[in-house]
Amino acid sequence: MVKRSEGTPEPTGRPPSLADVAAQAGVSHMTVSRVVNGAGPVRAETRRRVLDAIDRLGYRPNSLARGLATGRSRALGVVALDSVLYGPASTLFGIENAAREAGYSVSVASVSAPERTSIVDAVENLRRQGVEGIVVIAPHVAAGRALEIAPREVPLVAVADTEEAPVPVVAVDQRDGARRATEHLLALGHRTAWHIAGPHGWLETRAREQGWRAVLAERGAPPPPVLRGDWSPRSGYEIGKELLDREGVEAVFVANDQMALGLLRALSEAGRRVPDDVRVVGFDDVPEAAYYSPPLTTVRQDFLALGRLTFGRLLRCIEGDDPPGRSIVPPELIVRESTGMRGR
Amino acid sequence: MVKRSEGTPEPTGRPPSLADVAAQAGVSHMTVSRVVNGAGPVRAETRRRVLDAIDRLGYRPNSLARGLATGRSRALGVVALDSVLYGPASTLFGIENAAREAGYSVSVASVSAPERTSIVDAVENLRRQGVEGIVVIAPHVAAGRALEIAPREVPLVAVADTEEAPVPVVAVDQRDGARRATEHLLALGHRTAWHIAGPHGWLETRAREQGWRAVLAERGAPPPPVLRGDWSPRSGYEIGKELLDREGVEAVFVANDQMALGLLRALSEAGRRVPDDVRVVGFDDVPEAAYYSPPLTTVRQDFLALGRLTFGRLLRCIEGDDPPGRSIVPPELIVRESTGMRGR
DNA sequence: CGCGGGTGTGTTACCGCTAACACTCGATAC
């Protein structure tokens, strides 16, 4: 229960402003502003009176007004896919976290499909809101095209592993992750490794596929045809059923954990044992991966770090000194039973 | 490539304002405002000139200024847990979706733990930003306490299945979902059903537990001791290992799909077959649930609908007519193999 | 003793927009 001194203000309808506080404290609104911002000299006694009035009135600075006056909203926009894919969602929270610590607020604009127009719209929306910078989490080639025509007046950072983006990018090194996964499979003695890729148009799809293909080429392993899913467990399952008919499928690198789950399911239904008959590696290390049947070897992406790094990068853009180039977070291979020793 | 007419404006540094457009078009800023807002009479010819100037200058209304002038920011705040639990994240996107359609922007303030102080802080932060309404997605009793001391000047809706909240709530009927799950298990002929609950303090935990307990009581089934996890697959796994030592565990209702996954894993490691030896029901219907081993019978929550409903409710609060009471979304039981016919 | 230079405070003018009202027309009504 809050104890209120006598001076509880009349319920004016709208929240108290600097002027109201100033009146209460018997000073000018400018003095109140100085107290609130801790800037400029104010006598201790005056400060006390002002703080008192603030407390009594329940004053809360209005960041709209402040933003308007200073030209700095201390707000950021994030364009995110509204799917609940683990990676993008985690990244969003990583960004929000870092932003809050730095005193920035975060506005989200979600897009249901990574199309050029919807992304442009989202960016447009955020700009209206006066955000100081924008993060686009839409690892899709359409996003890349959208960014080309995006306004250059507002700092913009993309979370996507690509080198061609016309804006600064931050990403987990997808190709490296894919390389590690594939190398791991080949190191187990398999002649080659199959790949269940993500859908066309996604930058991750391409990078992971490239990493996989590069390792096969280096080792002289014959590249099997690429199978293509849509990130969903369902697609992994369907593709898994197709795989059953093929010869010599001993090792499969799947472009994300969810599809890998579908694959595991298809294999298990067909009585094929993992890792004994087939070895499987996923990508992402979702929290569930360690409890799949069997626990899934996968490539961990540190999305929280990614989010924080992204915010840091954007902040530097906002502040003007923007060291160009990509910021890369290294992935990590997590080995579990799905690639366990043969016969164990 | 955008074709620019001769009048490309000098790069003034700051974005063009109403006044700039007005000057270009040779009208008063007020006329421009009318054109932009489609309000008030403007001659067709004038409108054309203004639209032209807007186009040429790349004018973009500043919602900060608009918000300040009108007192309506057309922004909403969402307080969300920064964990990537499937439910809360989906709900957030559902809200964002509905909000965008209605012309509202969404600011998120995440809290890392559902503690009273952090929630109060988050709400405070959002209020500073001038949001017109706030959604709290923090189904925790601490959130309930936070809401008690929350300011009543700004409309606030909570997403939580509770009847005691001092604010309007929107929720999926957790108790009903738990009832259906439990009834389903008993209908299969088991003497009783065990329950792996969520962590203390969560409203869902309580409601699901109550639903489960109520059904047991009605059927005269002996209630086994409640086992308590923390939503993570890991905790489900640990508890699963404990369960192996117990007698007569034939049916388990798990409070979320992730823990159910952990349980499935523990059972499978111990050679206990699902559904033959043990039947398992989860809660949430995450996209992966259909591909667990075996596919998981679970209670589906339509989070997207929940988000939309929440936004609608908040909007009515903002507009003043707030029909009191709870808004409830019904859950749905999805039957899969984990409760399949015995012996099949 | 006058003067420079801090320290503490107030004044004024914006920031970009909208609300409210004032004004100028031409058309219509009486």
Add this chain to the structure above:
DNA sequence: GTATCGAGTGTTAGCGGTAACACACCCGCG
């Protein structure tokens, strides 16, 4: 022929802050 009206436009005064400068006042200094 003048009062009345509505359409179309402009003027002014805010919204709640901050920036920039003005103004006391008090200190130490040459």
